[in-house]
Amino acid sequence: MKKWLLLFAASNLGIILVLLAIGLFFGIFLAAKETENQMNASVGSGCVAVASETLDEASLTTFLEKRGVFRGKASVFLSLSKQYNVDPTLVVAIAMHETGNGTSSMVVNMNNPGGLMGDGPGFQFSTLDKGIEAMIKNLSKLYISQGLLTPEQIQPKYAPIGAANDAMGSNKEWLNGVNAFIKQLGGLGSCASGGTSGTGKYIIPVDNPIVSSGFVNRINPVTGVNENHKGLDFAQPTGSDIKAADDGKVVVVMKPGVSGSGFGGYGFVTLIEHGKNKEWTLYGHQSEILVKVGQEVKKGQVIGKVGSTGQSTGPHLHFEIRKDKMGGQIDPKPALGLK
Ligand SMILES: [Zn+2]
Incomplete structure (x- = not known):
């Protein structure tokens, strides 16, 4: 610790002690409040895709058993979704749709479960776990944290209809496809x-x-x-x-x-x-x-x-x-x- 910081701390000790005493005295009445600004906001009704506890590991393991390369990846999906605060149901649903249930060449040969394209033919990852992490990180950074929470909000940016890299025209199937998987998985975090x-x-x-x-x-x-x-x-x-x-x-x-x-x-x-x-x-x-x-x-x-x-x-x-x-x-x- 720097010397000036010690001096500063010492000179404020008395004040801090007095404040602490006052704080303890009134603590239970005054401290127990919150400063909610966002908390007062009302937003539109609807399902929200956020980290939740809707998916348990046992049921996800069963779901993934016949999903190609994703077999045995339940704990990877769940722990990384939790780490990046993204609804695991949303992640799994997008991965299933993008890869045809874990069988596309992009996921089999390139470990790319999210259809992450960049400018070229698609990113390649050294392991499937790294590909799953990149997909979740991308969802967190470019979508969830930007207030794009539901498949309806995510689709125009994630899978824009008419995009140059969508030669097969499959982006128009994206919303229905992802929503169908979400339904199979029991719904998003707040859709119950x-x-x-x-x-x-x-x-x-x-x-x-x-x-x-x-x-x-x-x-x-x-x-x-x-x-x-x-x-x-x-x-x-x-x-x-x-x-x-x-x-x-x-x-x-x-x-x-x-x-x-x-x-x-x-x-x-x-x-x-x-x-x-x-x-x-x-x-x-x-x-x-x-x-x-x-x-x-x-x-x-x-x-x-x-x-x-x-x-x-x-x-x-x-x-x-x-x-x-x-x-x-x-x-x-x-x-x-x-x-
Ligand atoms: Zn309150």
Whole structure:
């Protein structure tokens, strides 16, 4: 450490200690808020392609058994998709379509599963794993991170109809082909449907609820900016149980919510659809998620643990009730019987 830095640190020690003391005193009430800007954004309804837990290794292994060179590659697809935060279902579906189920000469001879072309006849990779990684990296960098999340959004750039390198005219089949594989694989991360479950009455999703921030317009405590806060914050110690507010089906799990997906800023986030009253409840900033997309949950079932992931300044649960899967938040207090 440089000498000036030590001096600087020492001269600020007193101030830091005082701030720490104040922080500890008010901690549970003031710290347990988040600075969600993206979190207030509503985006259009629809399926979102983001890293999720829809695909488990056993079912993907079975799926890949008769897919040419991809046999035995389930763990490669899953671990690399997780690493680059891309929905593995999307990756596998594109790879199957681009290679005719792992049999095209481009993937057999060149280890190129994504149809990555460049200017020439297509890139060659030394191993199939490297080719899979290049494909996922390309999807992450040029598509997902640019807000192109669904096959419909990805196709015009990935497989433009009428492109010079599409001599066979197969790009017009791309969307239908990829979507058919996505369907076979059980759908994208947030495309699960919620059914009709639910009692229509919610319980408070934490024990000993302390509302540290309500559903109000407020001045952001960190930035000073006036903003909406479209949920309730329950200040809770890290690791406290989070319970499903009603029976329902898990339709979104992200670890963490991806910027541009409509769930950015929420950290580890779960969305549950309640079919009875056609509403959704959202649980943000978790430290741990205990459910998977597509799973049916019971009212009161522990679905995760409180944390401070995403845009959060202290451990708390950010809880929303939504009239629309991708927005339409209402004040949860009346529905929870809170004043
Ligand atoms: Zn909040």
